[in-house]
Amino acid sequence: MDSFAERTKRRLRDELLDSAYDAVVAGGYDGLRMADVGRRTGVSRQTVYNEFGDKWGVLQAVAVRETERFLVDVNDALAAHPDPIDGLRAAVERALSLASDNPLVKAALSQPGSDQASQLLTTRGQQVLELCHQRLDAHVREHWPAVPADDSATCVDVALRLVLSHIVNPGAAPAVVADQVARVLGPFLTTRR
Secondary structure, eight states: OOOHHHHHHHHHHHHHHHHHHHHHHHHTGGGOOHHHHHHHHTSOHHHHHHHHSSHHHHHHHHHHHHHHHHHHHHHHHHHTOSSHHHHHHHHHHHHHHHHHHOHHHHHHHHSTTHHHHGGGTTTTOHHHHHHHHHHHHHHHHHHOTTSOHHHHHHHHHHHHHHHHHHHHSOOSOHHHHHHHHHHHHGGGGSOOO
16 A cells, blocks of 8 residues: 555646646747746645656657546547457557547647647657557457467557657548548457468
């Protein structure tokens, strides 16, 4: 059982992340100010720095928390389909649909400072990508054990990179992209004899 101090620290961190999320959605990366996050939460700016290190650390923490939430929905889409190819199709469509409506993703791509924030989905997105890999690869291994491990890891990697690419630079409708991804990656998810 967590101690009172641990629960209090976790609650403070969640409140700081809520304030930072609101700041980024309202004003983009440029609108994220450590002092404002602290003030909205009732703590000093130094407390925010102590918790996250710097402004980029706050943004990364917000992105990781949002990614965790995002992955719950994507994994639900995967779990709803016992067939791996249908699961892949549903997960890609869900991910692209969720991203197109997500206020944080919109802010990261279009608000002031988006050249900085969008790096969480591109050149500095390793933390988000690794988190997605861990969660999705674990799901595939648990729910579709007949799929060879190397093939499932390759499929997860390629699908993630394609989805991120379509989030950053949207193309066709989510259902169309999902069909294309499932058709191209489907062979990786079939059981080999």
